[in-house]
Amino acid sequence: MQKSSLGEKFAGKPIRPPVFIEVDSLNDIARLVAAGERTPFPLFAINNASDNLVATQLDLFAGVPVFYYHRWKEAKRFLGYKTTQNGEEVSLTDSPMNPALVHAPIIDVVKLPSIFEQGLSDSLAHAKYDGPRFLSLKVKDLVALVQVASYKMAYEEPPLPIFVFPFSTTGSKKWRIGTFTRIEDYEEASVFFYFEQDERIPQNFVRYSMTKAEAILTNRTDEHGYIFIKIVRLSETHPLVEI
Numbered sequence: 001m002q003k004s005s006l007g008e009k010f011a012g013k014p015i016r017p018p019v020f021i022e023v024d025s026l027n028d029i030a031r032l033v034a035a036g037e038r039t040p041f042p043l044f045a046i047n048n049a050s051d052n053l054v055a056t057q058l059d060l061f062a063g064v065p066v067f068y069y070h071r072w073k074e075a076k077r078f079l080g081y082k083t084t085q086n087g088e089e090v091s092l093t094d095s096p097m098n099p100a101l102v103h104a105p106i107i108d109v110v111k112l113p114s115i116f117e118q119g120l121s122d123s124l125a126h127a128k129y130d131g132p133r134f135l136s137l138k139v140k141d142l143v144a145l146v147q148v149a150s151y152k153m154a155y156e157e158p159p160l161p162i163f164v165f166p167f168s169t170t171g172s173k174k175w176r177i178g179t180f181t182r183i184e185d186y187e188e189a190s191v192f193f194y195f196e197q198d199e200r201i202p203q204n205f206v207r208y209s210m211t212k213a214e215a216i217l218t219n220r221t222d223e224h225g226y227i228f229i230k231i232v233r234l235s236e237t238h239p240l241v242e243i
Contacts, residue, residue, distance in 0.1 A: 016131055017119030018065035019240060020055060024233040026079075029054060029070040030090045031204060033104045034081035035221075035230045036158045040104035043079060045072075046112070048120055054079070054106060059180065061190055061240060062132040065119075068232070078103040083221045088204065129239040134180060134192040136242040141195055142177070142215045146208045148193045149179045149229050159227060164201050165234035167243050175200050176241070192241050204231055 023029050033041040033056050046053045046069075055069035076092035080101035083089075089101065096103035112120065122129075139145050149160040160179045167176055178194025203217035208227040221228040237243065 014063050015065070015115065016063045017115050017122065018057075018067055019129060019131075020053070020067045020069050020120055020123035021238060022235040023068055023070050024235055026070050026072065026092075027088055027090050027204075028232050029056070029068065030079055030081040030104070031088065031230050032056065032058070032068060032161060032232045033079070034102045035083065035205075036228065037102075038158070040079075040081075040102055043104050043106045045075065045106050045108045046120070047109075048124065051124060056104075059190075061134065064131055064240070065116075066240065068234075075108075077106055079106055083204075083219075085220060085222065087219050131240075133240050133242050134190050136178075136192045136194060139193055139195050142206065142217075143208075143213055145177065145179060145193060145195055146206055146215045146227075146229060147213075148181060149206075150208060150210075150227055151181070153227065159229045162206065162229055162231045163234060163238065164231060165236065165238050166200070167237045169243070174198060176238075176243075177201065178241070192238075194241075201231060201233070205229060206231065 033043060041056045043054050043056050046055060052072050053069045054072050055067045057065055057067050059066040074092045077094045078096045080091040080093055080098060080103050082101045149162055153159055160181055162177060162179050164175055164177050166173055174196050176194050176196050178192050180190055180192050182190045201217060204219050205221055206229045207216045207218045207223065208229060210227065
């Protein structure tokens with residue numbers, strides 16, 4: 001397939017091939033699209049040769065649509081999600097009849113635009129990404145990161161998700177924990193705020209107290225008086241982040 005350096009145009013702007021980024025598990029994609037959202041994000045079921053994917057578009061950066069996906073085998077219409085006292089309940093179903101769950105619709109995609117097929121093929125083949133990247137800004141610790149992730153709540157919007165992914169530096173493996181936000185209202189001003197640590201975060205949320213400026217990792221979201229920010233783990237280094 002012949003590649004285009006400019007891509008196609010949408011609303012007068014060039015669109016580049018999208019990037020598809022794999023999350024660790026079905027729970028991670030369910031948490032991303034449903035946890036803490038007023039309305040769950042739609043998911044797209046994509047059959048690509050031997051790969052069956054469920055994906056959602058979360059961002060558009062410098063003309064690059066950014067998708068997060070998980071490989072799956074079941075062909076269902078909805079992804080149900082809820083937090084429990086000690087974890088999460090996630091289910092794939094054809095009918096959103098369980099009122100205890102929040103249901104994200106899964107839309108079956110029969111054919112993608114050619115530029116999307118190109119991006120999907122490159123992403124699944126782990127082709128090196130050579131497009132624009134988010135500027136990276138390192139903060140002191142988890143509390144500082146949560147202060148960035150929670151700023152949108154001042155506008156009555158959900159807090160930003162926090163992403164966790166591995167990367168290697170000087171021969172050792174570390175984990176980068178961060179969130180994407182925009183300084184202005186245009187996508188080229190997006191920045192990745194992050195900090196680093198040696199261990200992978202196993203918990204699903206950060207519990208944050210604005211009165212104490214205290215951030216604690218947790219799997220529970222049923223405690224009153226706190227803000228809860230979801231954590232989404234990625235399988236590999238985020239390709240759009242400067243390392």
